[in-house]
Amino acid sequence: MLTEHMIAERLRQSNHEFRELEESHHRLDAELNELQKRHVLTPAEEVVKKRLQKEKLAKKDKLAELIRLYREHDMQHAAH
Template structure:
């Protein structure tokens, strides 16, 4: 059975949606890390931080779902 990392690597090389989702997730992480370098956040920055975290989590959840779907499709017996 393939690990999640192995499936993610396969999807990275074969699925443009997965690749774009992962790249977007990394960009959001970089934005968040830049924002968090400030010691105190303004209310606007705090709101932006929450929005980035929410969007980042949504992308991570979608990638995990794609991995589960791939695993399930590989486990189904072929006729």
């Protein structure tokens, strides 16, 4: 049975959408890290932080969905 890491590696190699989502997730993570280095955020920065967190979570959810779909597809083929 394929691990999540193995599936992610296969998707990185074969799925353009997965690669773009992963790169975007990493960029959002870096932006959030930069914001979190500040001790005090302005109200506008707080809004940006919340938006980045939501976007990052949405990307992570989509990545997990692609992995789940790959696993389901792989298991269906193994059953036949």
